[in-house]
Amino acid sequence: MSIVSNPYIIRAFVIALAVTLALGPIFIPLLRRLKFGQNIRSDGPSRHLAKAGTPTMGGVIFITGVLVAGLIVGGHNQDALVVLGITFGYGLIGFIDDFIKVALKRSLGLRAREKLLGQILLATLLGVLAITALGRDTGIAVPFGSLLTGHQVVLELGTWLYVAFVVLVVVGTTNAVNFTDGLDGLAAGVTVVAASAFVFVGTLSGRPGVALVMAALAGGCLGFLFYNRYPARVFMGDTGSLALGGAMGAAAVLTGAELFLLIIGGIYVLEAVSVILQVFSFQVFGRRIFRMSPLHHHFELGGWSERRVVRTFWLASIFFAALGLYGF
Secondary structure (H helix, E strand, C coil): CCHHHCHHHHHHHHHHHHHHHHHHHHHHHHHHHCCCECCCCCCCCHHHHHHCCCECCCHHHHHHHHHHHHHHHHCCCHHHHHHHHHHHHHHHHHHHHHHHHHHCCCCCCCCHHHHHHHHHHHHHHHHHHHHHCCCCCCEEECCCHHHHHCCCCEEECCHHHHHHHHHHHHHHHHHHHHHHCCCCCHHHHHHHHHHHHHHHHHHHCCCHHHHHHHHHHHHHHHHHHHHHCCCCCCCCHHHHHHHHHHHHHHHHHHHCCHHHHHHHCHHHHHHHHHHHHHHHHHHHHCCCCCCCCCHHHHHHHCCCCHHHHHHHHHHHHHHHHHHHHHHC
16 A cells, blocks of 8 residues: 555545644644733834734644644554654743743743753653664664665664764754754744655555654644744744654654654754854854854845745755655
């Protein structure tokens, strides 16, 4: 049966899309009445100041859609339940952080070490479960290794090194997605593409539970784009971006595609690397490489419209996803 005709995958996508679209008109006015509005950085692009007060924490909308779809279609599948659990756990960390910042009016939210500790604990749990309960070995497949050797290249890490690697992958992905969430529709649109690619990865690697959750994630993000595209009526907040990162990282771990995620999620990587390079260059050499980081702001300050940046990054994400699938 082909992927596009798999009823479970299609059902998960449609349910998540429908639930997310249905919840928008309920949650967005509620967030507005509760005055859960976005604070805008004063050092960012000046045109973003007009977005101040736009409802945030909207990640709750598509997380609900993904959870409902995943439980209805894949509630019997261990892989699906684990990916859903990690998605919910990371979303909860983001929700607490957003709630402290927005509802309690404490600008810093969770302390960085508190947020990082929660992410590390969840990723460690994922790594242990992957090995002990879900049949994941401790080898890492190297992208395009067969082009050089004629066969798949796998690096064997051993149990504890592999668990540490899982922590690096999941925590790194989560924070990279968080960096990407800076323009209307950017993170959601890029994740529609990346999650769709992982529907194929999950299917080809014999992990149908992962595939159907990724289909639900793509459907939820597509539904959220209806409200989050420019000009956004709601932002996902850390609630949404951390959940997306957790979901993508968990999917990569269970399918053995950790290094392929670096390619398929190339936009996430570029955004994160731009921040790292900017900080390093400023701290060491006293000058900036980019007009502003993350990378999407660099293009904005170069005169690109927000919609042009987002659409260009969406197209680039399609290229990266195709390249990653080819390598897989």
